Amino acid sequence: GDSVTQMEGPVTLSEEAFLTINCTYTATGYPSLFWYVQYPGEGLQLLLKATKADDKGSNKGFEATYRKETTSFHLEKGSVQVSDSAVYFCALSLRAGTALIFGKGTTLSVSS
Amino acid sequence: EPEVTQTPSHQVTQMGQEVILRCVPISNHLYFYWYRQILGQKVEFLVSFYNNEISEKSEIFDDQFSVERPDGSNFTLKIRSTKLEDSAMYFCASSDYGVNSPLHFGNGTRLTVT
Numbered sequence: 001g002d003s004v005t006q007m008e009g010p011v012t013l014s015e016e017a018f019l020t021i022n023c024t025y026t027a028t029g030y031p032s033l034f035w036y037v038q039y040p041g042e043g044l045q046l047l048l049k050a051t052k053a054d055d056k057g058s059n060k061g062f063e064a065t066y067r068k069e070t071t072s073f074h075l076e077k078g079s080v081q082v083s084d085s086a087v088y089f090c091a092l093s094l095r096a097g098t099a100l101i102f103g104k105g106t107t108l109s110v111s112s
Numbered sequence: 113e114p115e116v117t118q119t120p121s122h123q124v125t126q127m128g129q130e131v132i133l134r135c136v137p138i139s140n141h142l143y144f145y146w147y148r149q150i151l152g153q154k155v156e157f158l159v160s161f162y163n164n165e166i167s168e169k170s171e172i173f174d175d176q177f178s179v180e181r182p183d184g185s186n187f188t189l190k191i192r193s194t195k196l197e198d199s200a201m202y203f204c205a206s207s208d209y210g211v212n213s214p215l216h217f218g219n220g221t222r223l224t225v226t
Binding site: 098102 | 116118145147153154155156157160167168170203205212214215216217218219220
């Protein structure tokens with residue numbers, strides 16, 4: 001079935017370090033791909049999205065490129081901040097109104 | 113920016129009791145969803161709702177669960193007879209039409225069943 005696999009966390013980095021969180025997917029069709037972020041005590045917020053192969057989603061310094069050949073959507077940021085500490089979820093959607101399929105989430109902890 | 117709002121933020125109930133979790137989706141959205149997140153685990157899909165009926169549900173969404181849109185603004189999740197394992201954070205979400213339309217989530221209701 002359709003699924004999303006994320007790298008296990010937690011990821012612990014120092015401020016200004018480079019971040020990569022790996023995400024790969026399995027899907028029967030052509031999904032849209034998303035990264036959501038969950039700050040402590042809050043709900044999930046859309047961070048970025050990409051809707052077709054080779055699209056790059058970007059927001060708040062984060063980027064992810066939809067790679068159909070490797071079925072991946074890795075999240076990257078060049079210089080993380082303490083305020084980026086949160087849980088990051090990769091997700092896919094195959095059609096409107098159907099379940100958004102989430103990965104297990106990766107906890108990022110950034111220290112100053 | 114419009115938000116999805118959920119009430120209450122925290123609900124404590126005894127095993128076997130009925131609970132109703134409430135959500136106000138974004139007003140012009142067409143699809144509504146419930147997800148849950150057991151502490152420290154992944155976000156799990158429960159049900160989606162479109163055009164006043166369930167469009168998809170997971171195997172978690174058994175006969176103990178029901179959803180309703182009682183008026184033009186609210187979207188509710190009812191658990192008829194709560195079990196200990198229903199303790200989780202429940203998130204409501206809504207989206208506009210189209211596969212590329214992202215889901216907008218509320219801040220969640222933490223349900224604790226004792």
